[in-house]
Amino acid sequence: MRRANDDEPVASNGGWLCLLLPTALATSYLHTNKECSNLDAVHQLLIVAAFGMCLETLWFLLNSIVKDVPCIGLMKYLLKSVIITTIWFILLPKTSWISLIVVGFIVPHFYQHIYIRVLRGLPKTFTYGEAAILVQGLLLFVLNAICRLALELSSNPTTDFGQLNRIMQSALMLLLLVCTLLAVVPPLRQPLPCYVLLLLLVAAVTCAPVTQPLPLIALLQFLVSDQKRLFIIGFYLLLVALTCATVHWQLRSTQQATTRIRKIFHLLIVLVFVPGLVHQCALLYIATGISFAIFVVLELLRLLQMPPFAATLSQAFDSFRDAKDAGQLALTPFCLLIGCSLPIWLTPCPCGLITSGQNPQLLLLLSGILAVGVGDTAASVLGSKFGRNKWQNSARSVEGTLAFVASVLLCVLLLEVSGILAMSQAKWFATIFAALNASLVEAFTDQVDNLVLPLVFYIIVGLAS
Numbered sequence: 001m002r003r004a005n006d007d008e009p010v011a012s013n014g015g016w017l018c019l020l021l022p023t024a025l026a027t028s029y030l031h032t033n034k035e036c037s038n039l040d041a042v043h044q045l046l047i048v049a050a051f052g053m054c055l056e057t058l059w060f061l062l063n064s065i066v067k068d069v070p071c072i073g074l075m076k077y078l079l080k081s082v083i084i085t086t087i088w089f090i091l092l093p094k095t096s097w098i099s100l101i102v103v104g105f106i107v108p109h110f111y112q113h114i115y116i117r118v119l120r121g122l123p124k125t126f127t128y129g130e131a132a133i134l135v136q137g138l139l140l141f142v143l144n145a146i147c148r149l150a151l152e153l154s155s156n157p158t159t160d161f162g163q164l165n166r167i168m169q170s171a172l173m174l175l176l177l178v179c180t181l182l183a184v185v186p187p188l189r190q191p192l193p194c195y196v197l198l199l200l201l202v203a204a205v206t207c208a209p210v211t212q213p214l215p216l217i218a219l220l221q222f223l224v225s226d227q228k229r230l231f232i233i234g235f236y237l238l239l240v241a242l243t244c245a246t247v248h249w250q251l252r253s254t255q256q257a258t259t260r261i262r263k264i265f266h267l268l269i270v271l272v273f274v275p276g277l278v279h280q281c282a283l284l285y286i287a288t289g290i291s292f293a294i295f296v297v298l299e300l301l302r303l304l305q306m307p308p309f310a311a312t313l314s315q316a317f318d319s320f321r322d323a324k325d326a327g328q329l330a331l332t333p334f335c336l337l338i339g340c341s342l343p344i345w346l347t348p349c350p351c352g353l354i355t356s357g358q359n360p361q362l363l364l365l366l367s368g369i370l371a372v373g374v375g376d377t378a379a380s381v382l383g384s385k386f387g388r389n390k391w392q393n394s395a396r397s398v399e400g401t402l403a404f405v406a407s408v409l410l411c412v413l414l415l416e417v418s419g420i421l422a423m424s425q426a427k428w429f430a431t432i433f434a435a436l437n438a439s440l441v442e443a444f445t446d447q448v449d450n451l452v453l454p455l456v457f458y459i460i461v462g463l464a465s
Helices: 015-029 034-065 072-091 097-121 128-152 160-184 191-207 215-224 227-251 259-279 281-303 310-320 331-346 367-386 398-417 425-444 449-464
Strands: none
Touching: 015 034, 015 128, 015 331, 015 449, 034 097, 034 128, 097 128, 128 160, 128 449, 160 191, 160 215, 160 281, 191 215, 215 227, 215 281, 227 259, 227 281, 227 310, 259 281, 259 331, 259 367, 281 310, 281 331, 331 367, 331 449, 367 398, 367 425, 367 449, 398 425, 425 449
16 A cells, blocks of 8 residues: 555555546547447447456455455356446447457456556555556556557558557557566666667657558658647647756755645646647647657666666656655656546547537546646645645645636636637536536545546546536
């Protein structure tokens, strides 16, 4: 279990988090548009696999609480078989039994093995619920990439988004392969073999024949083909420079980064996502994948103590770490990026259906930014400055919770007034309800809110709007 230090209490197990990703995936299915109809079967398959992994987590938690119960193993497999089979035949009544066995039973069993290995291999890093989201997301990505690459390998994508999606999926699969090799082959963790492996990764990602033309050429053609896109890229590079300047300024200080300084990154990510979602959705989509890959590579260099970057990366981690970064991994920055990106990754064809210059799914895609970039930032900054009344059994203030709700609603109102966001009565109801619930979760949870709040917001907006 995660603990910040010996004086702070252990976080709760967060078992309820295992329900979030399957529920969000099922919610996203409600927003599948016509352009994604050919991917319905894959999406349904992922939902079944996600709920199977969720059941594995629940049984793992039950076994850790209720021990020495006769026949509990038999009960587990009987109940799981009934539930998964029922879900399967509701969603995919015409699918073969072989697919049922693979996705309904083999994938959850494989999930349980990796889940336990993660908890044991990274002590104090994750709670049970946070580890569940991590491993569920990892296996769902692998399953999704394999299925879609297999289905679409014989045809070349006809849209920019389809081409970028294929490049991103193949690149992240190769990165996962590199991480696996580094984990199981110790000699590769030496500087020379490690850097050679990373160079081979770059070569494979840019030159693998997954698109026509090759990924590097296709990506360059996409970047330079639109003047507005070039302007957004320049804006992103400016934000990267500001981020590096913030980190450099903090590293020159001998003090630990305060909550307000860390929230600068929340503001920067808002400035990345809002213009991207409004004007260049496909560009933002590939940018999230590139950013995640860079984060993973930098974290590998830090964990493996690779010169000459390890010392600076470790110093930055120590300076910006907070109570939730008690383990070996830099959990908070990863969760900030993942939390804001999850709505884009979960929604089928997020950039595919734009009418009258607007994306009808924009509110859903903004879930992560509204919850973490706007609401959580306002709650932390204003709550720490003006908060006087604390919630019972919580360190968060009532003023911070009110700031969360007010900031989210104000942001949505400004987007509507500016003509960026088309809001109906149902969408306003969903937004208010989501903001209220997410603010209360933020006030009382001891889990990583950068990961939890976007999923809570996404599910409520997706179901209610």
